[in-house]
Amino acid sequence: MKNFHARRLADIMAAHGFDGRAIHRVGALVRKERLKQDPEAQALEDVICIVFLGYYAAAFAVKHDDEKLTDILVKAWRKMSPRGHKAVTGLELPPRVGALLQAGLLKMEYSVKSP
DSSP, rough: OHHHHHHHHHHHHHHHHHOOOHHHHHHHHHTTTTTOOOOHHHHHHHHHHHIIIIHHHHHHTTTSSSHHHHHHHHHHHHHHHHHHHHHHHHHHHHHHHHHHHHHHHHHHHHHHHHH
């Protein structure tokens, strides 16, 4: 899906006169290349995750069981930077989403510390 969106954006940008360098950069951002190494790519990923958690997670949660939702929330958390994590702590998450995120983070922390 990332490649599809990158190609689609490339077509739109080219049609509007953007140069190859700009098109390549936007494609790299959309494909999430070098996520943890590229500050702009990481900022974009943080925003995507924060918007999901703040605005869409409640509706998304209705469609998924606790185990699946916890897995998705932890995956989103792992993609984020410490700055993104800090921003999420300022959100008022729906109770179920917040509880499952906390449970997933505790489980993740335990599995990291376990031998």
